[in-house]
Amino acid sequence: MKICVLPGDGIGPEIMAEAVRVLRALDLKFEMEEALLGGSAVDATGNPYPEATSKLAREADAVLLGAVGGPKWDGLPREQRPERGLLGIRKELGLFANLRPAILYPELANASSLKPEIVAGLDILIVRELTGDIYFGQPRGIEMREVNGKGERYGFNTMHYTESEIRRIGRVAFEAARKRDKRLCSVDKMNVLETTQLWRDVMSELAAEYPDVELSHMLVDNAAMQLVRAPKQFDVMVTGNMFGDILSDEASMLTGSIGMLPSASLDENNKGLYEPSHGSAPDIAGKGVANPLATILSAAMMLRYTFAQEEAAQRVEGAVKKVLAQGFRTGDIFEPGTKKVGTREMGDAVLAAL
Numbered sequence: 038m039k040i041c042v043l044p045g046d047g048i049g050p051e052i053m054a055e056a057v058r059v060l061r062a063l064d065l066k067f068e069m070e071e072a073l074l075g076g077s078a079v080d081a082t083g084n085p086y087p088e089a090t091s092k093l094a095r096e097a098d099a100v101l102l103g104a105v106g107g108p109k110w111d112g113l114p115r116e117q118r119p120e121r122g123l124l125g126i127r128k129e130l131g132l133f134a135n136l137r138p139a140i141l142y143p144e145l146a147n148a149s150s151l152k153p154e155i156v157a158g159l160d161i162l163i164v165r166e167l168t169g170d171i172y173f174g175q176p177r178g179i180e181m182r183e184v185n186g187k188g189e190r191y192g193f194n195t196m197h198y199t200e201s202e203i204r205r206i207g208r209v210a211f212e213a214a215r216k217r218d219k220r221l222c223s224v225d226k227m228n229v230l231e232t233t234q235l236w237r238d239v240m241s242e243l244a245a246e247y248p249d250v251e252l253s254h255m256l257v258d259n260a261a262m263q264l265v266r267a268p269k270q271f272d273v274m275v276t277g278n279m280f281g282d283i284l285s286d287e288a289s290m291l292t293g294s295i296g297m298l299p300s301a302s303l304d305e306n307n308k309g310l311y312e313p314s315h316g317s318a319p320d321i322a323g324k325g326v327a328n329p330l331a332t333i334l335s336a337a338m339m340l341r342y343t344f345a346q347e348e349a350a351q352r353v354e355g356a357v358k359k360v361l362a363q364g365f366r367t368g369d370i371f372e373p374g375t376k377k378v379g380t381r382e383m384g385d386a387v388l389a390a391l
């Protein structure tokens with residue numbers, strides 16, 4: 038079981054250290070090797086996704102990632118930005134299926150910004166397409182254009198999906214729904230965008246192969262509203278890269294904090310990259326206060342999906358549940374009456390619970 042560990046930038050190394058300690062505490066033989074991705078890689082090599090990292094990632098069975106990016110690198114040309122490194126590894130490894138579960142632990146009902154009765158028992162899975170859409174579309178750029186006889190700057194991106202890209206992410210979502218409550222909501226903007234008309238058509242065609250799954254469609258603006266109005270109406274949601282990025286951050290807050298939301302990005306053979314859904318949190322980096330649970334839960338997803346170690350995955354998830362029940366809270370999920378801890382102490386508590 039070979040794992041390529043990419044701590045990344047900002048809070049990345051802090052949260053990754055805890056996830057690695059948790060993995061080492063399991064009675065499993067992992068080979069873990071670290072490499073650079075993002076801003077730390079730019080600083081060391083000038084490239085956000087260096088060849089050495091690519092090689093290690095390709096040879097490993099799974100990749101565990103902290104987060105990349107930060108203000109230090111915001112002024113760089115786009116190809117050198119830390120985020121390009123992340124997009125590069127997703128694309129190179131063919132990680133088209135991003136699973137972002139939003140589960141509310143009962144202990145965190147009051148940490149959500151919504152009323153407890155609206156979020157109690159929440160268990161949604163967002164399936165986000167991850168290697169297509171406007172994120173990767175050509176042409177793209179900012180250039181000077183002649184408009185009404187005078188030059189001005191012109192910014193452009195291209196939204197696109199092929200039928201086969203939609204079908205393969207659709208299958209992942211239908212299969213996931215089949216193992217859950219058998220309800221799939223496909224989210225698009227077909228009233229305006231042709232790409233997403235095709236998305237809706239292909240999802241509807243696929244539904245014939247999954248008669249046991251109830252498919253519904255929703256426009257993305259309404260979906261954003263419904264997620265905060267009545268989130269429990271959803272079981273599995275499937276959507277494109279950009280809408281999925283936005284809706285999954287929104288859904289994370291239903292669970293109390295983005296610091297709780299893990300994710301798995303899978304290829305066709307369940308090789309995967311596992312990372313929290315949040316970013317490098319520059320505002321709290323280096324302070325030892327970040328919530329490591331999303332990263333620890335991402336490691337649990339890795340045990341489940343890539344290594345088929347369901348029992349170990351459940352042990353880790355059980356330990357997270359236990360520390361929440363014991364009242365341990367990082368700042369993002371803190372409420373009066375609970376024990377405020379830092380990143381390392383939260384890791385200690387998970388290890389003790391294990």
Ligand code: NAD
Nearest residue numbers: 104105106107296314315316317318319320321327328369
């Ligand atoms: P962010 O997710 O880093 O932070 C948003 C807010 O959530 C901040 O207030 C932060 O302190 C808080 N937060 C995030 N994770 C937390 C945790 N584990 N514990 C406690 N609080 C947490 O989003 P942002 O500020 O928009 O982006 C910062 C940088 O991260 C940018 O450079 C962005 O491109 C990058 N980013 C990277 C990834 C990734 O690597 N997968 C994802 C999103 C953003």
Ligand code: IPM
Nearest residue numbers: 106120121123124282314316
């Ligand atoms: C995420 C992040 C990334 C994305 C960025 C950092 C490229 O926001 O993983 O959700 O937009 O996919």
Ligand code: MN
Nearest residue numbers: 282283286314
């Ligand atoms: Mn995001």
